[in-house]
Amino acid sequence: MIGAADGEPATEDGGAVPLGEIIAALDEAYPPSLAQSWDSVGLVCGDPAEPVASVLLCVDATSAVVDQAVDSGAQLIVAHHPLLLRGVDTVGAHTPKGTLVHRLIRSGCALFTAHTNADSADPGVSDALAAALGLTDTVPLDPLPGPTLDKWAVMVPGAETHRVRAAMFDAGAGRVGDYDSCSWSVEGDGQFRPLAGAEPAIGSVGALEHVREHRVEMVAARALRERVRAAVHASHPYEEPAYDLIELASEPSARGLGRIGELPRETTLAQFVDRVAQSLPATAWGVRAAGDPDRPVRRVAVCGGSGDSMLGAATAAGVDAYVTADLRHHPADEHLRAGGPALVDVAHWASEFPWCAQAASMLRAAFGDRLAVTVSGVRTDPWTMGASATE
Incomplete structure (x- = not known):
């Protein structure tokens, strides 16, 4: 668990809200139209007409998170990562994910996903990451065009x-x-x-x-x-x-992948890496960086989740450092050889976990005391151990 404060309900149950109303609020905040074509977002299981008094927010709907939801009496899990992303031809209880779907349905707990639509929303996943690191005056790293x-x-x-x-x-x-x-x-x-x-x-x-x-x-x-x-x-x-x-020509919008912002004051890369480590939940992956430890850092780009596809955009933006997850050896090496900004690589789960609090705040603002909203304290990062050789 991350900590008691993260896992305790933030509001008292003051009634119930039809699931359909909650879905409407989530769709307004994270429009499904922003999702990538390959993605699967929205309601996974549940009846929009059923009442919901308690919601649990998480990055991944793992078995441990489902246990927490069922044990706490939550009627809805809002997850960032889809449970059923790839095409499936069965959700039978003999399959790992099918087992979770069956348990959720039997327990009267719905499951809803906001994935790449939450990545590109305003505010979205990268806004939450930027805020956690103390960045201000943020704009999209890869902006979507505004309305036509x-x-x-x-x-x-x-x-x-x-x-x-x-x-x-x-x-x-x-x-x-x-x-x-x-x-x-x-x-x-x-x-x-x-x-x-x-x-x-x-x-x-x-x-x-x-x-x-x-x-x-x-x-x-x-x-x-x-x-x-x-x-x-x-x-x-x-x-x-x-x-x-x-x-009319379309102008860039406030929506899109990643964010660019500024730190309150200039720091070194080594100090900034420590700042990142202190600002995000600890993981076995930890925080690793590439670049001169004494390099000045003020202007920073971030992208929650796997962000090596944004390396070129980070370079073009002229930032001092780029924070993301799942950086691969060859793209990172080629980026550095080309003189790109310093790289800070964090665990995928840690980069997206701040979004849970953002989504929870949105639901609290929308429904107040009618809905109890909890951010799960279960650590769903799949990596559980790390080691390095001693010199």
């Missing part, structure tokens, strides 16, 4: 501007961050000539018309394009509304 947006510019006769703008807002346009009903307009001179077959709302066939119009501009999610287009046509007084539709 369209910019609409609709020309409307002045008297009808309010109606068209309102219809576009109702269709979902005009939302920017935490604001809605966002638009801009300018007045100008509109010109058109109705041709044979037209049924103009203003003017006559064959006659050139000049109308004082407003150019109404706003943004909308690209997924809403046809909905906004329909709203423009339905609300606009003209037979053929005039508008510009511009696809």
